[in-house]
Amino acid sequence: MLVMERMIFMGANTPDGFTGFYDQIQKNYNLKKFYVLKGPGGSGKSTFIKKFVKKLGSTQVEWLVCSGDPKSMDGAIMHDIGIAIVDGTEPHVVNSGDIINLWKFVDDGIDIYKYKKQKTKYYKLAYKYLGKARHAHNQIEDAYKGRVNFKEIDKLLEQVIMEHAINTKTNSQGT
Numbered sequence: 001m002l003v004m005e006r007m008i009f010m011g012a013n014t015p016d017g018f019t020g021f022y023d024q025i026q027k028n029y030n031l032k033k034f035y036v037l038k039g040p041g042g043s044g045k046s047t048f049i050k051k052f053v054k055k056l057g058s059t060q061v062e063w064l065v066c067s068g069d070p071k072s073m074d075g076a077i078m079h080d081i082g083i084a085i086v087d088g089t090e091p092h093v094v095n096s097g098d099i100i101n102l103w104k105f106v107d108d109g110i111d112i113y114k115y116k117k118q119k120t121k122y123y124k125l126a127y128k129y130l131g132k133a134r135h136a137h138n139q140i141e142d143a144y145k146g147r148v149n150f151k152e153i154d155k156l157l158e159q160v161i162m163e164h165a166i167n168t169k170t171n172s173q174g175t
Contacts, residue, residue: 004060011067015131018091036088039102040112045087046072
């Protein structure tokens with residue numbers, strides 16, 4: 001029975017390419033074990049991760065959601081048992097930890113590299129369009145410069161914080 005479950009992104013596709021924080025997991029979490037899956041796309045890494053968590057019976061899981069496919073998991077951190085498992089293949093390369101090699105279960109007759117090359121081509125195109133979107137966003141911001149009253153926004157911010165503080169104090173006193 002899951003007590004705590006949270007979905008987070010440890011990486012993002014940006015105009016500058018993929019950026020991720022997978023290398024921070026070992027540094028920032030108190031882990032007994034850190035597993036790293038290696039294998040091509042479609043080799044069952046996400047399925048392995050989901051089954052692994054379920055079989056271990058973890059009740060406090062942070063799911064690391066794939067930035068390219070939110071239905072796919074790039075990893076899981078199981079806080080209650082001190083274990084993490086991540087997809088350590090490109091673009092979020094992780095090479096330290098206990099490596100689990102799924103490549104050995106992939107049929108040699110499949111031309112994985114042909115598909116990988118095609119996927120890389122389309123991701124580069126996506127990054128290009130993300131760059132165009134960033135440019136449009138910057139133009140919108142530039143258009144608003146000097147037209148936004150930040151002093152009034154700061155006053156509103158203080159008002160909301162004060163209301164929160166009053167509500168918090170009132171709730172803690174049981175009234």
